[in-house]
Amino acid sequence: MTEDVRVAADGAAAEAAESDAIVVRLGAGRFAVDLGSVAEVGKAPHVTRMPGVPGWLAGVANWRGRILPVLDLRGLLGGEQVELTARARLVVVATDVATVGLVVDAVDGTTTIAEQVAEFPAAMPGPGAELIVGQLPRADGPIAVLDVAAIIRLRDALPRGRRSA
Secondary structure (H helix, E strand, C coil): CCCCEECCCCHHHHHCCCEEEEEEEECCEEEEEEHHHEEEEEECCCCECCCCCCCCEEEEEEECCEEEEEECCCCCCCCCCCCCCCCCEEEEEECCCCEEEEEECEEEEEEEECCCCECCCCCCCHHHHHHEEEEECCCCCCEEEECHHHHHHHHHHCCHHHCCC
8 A cells, every 4th residue: 555545535435335445443443434435545644732622632733734633533442542653544534524534553455345234232332332333244353334424523522612623
């Protein structure tokens, strides 16, 4: 995989019965992000931390000349928020509502999300469970499917003056 991969965000792909997704690592877990929501993937940039925001909001970054909110979902999804390595990437996801960057430990490749997404066990407490719509059974272990719209809705938990994302 190249350092920067540009992917056309095609809304029709997200609505298809079968769609492609990228597989990312957040801590020890593997998660799928629908490719229809991914604008691009690149090396994780320097992130400027902001005071008074939840831990899942890593801060903001200058991404191609614009200020991009950067989320670190590892804590919400049961992983540890440890120092990022050289394999870390920024996955930029976009909806009609907002564009945000997701910092991930690594991008493992792609997979297909079919209609038969299995239900995700409700063993995860807290708001992290709302970010997952199901799981993909795979021979090498399940892959949780992230709900990009739910990730964008996290901004509703921010203090009123911090909702520019």
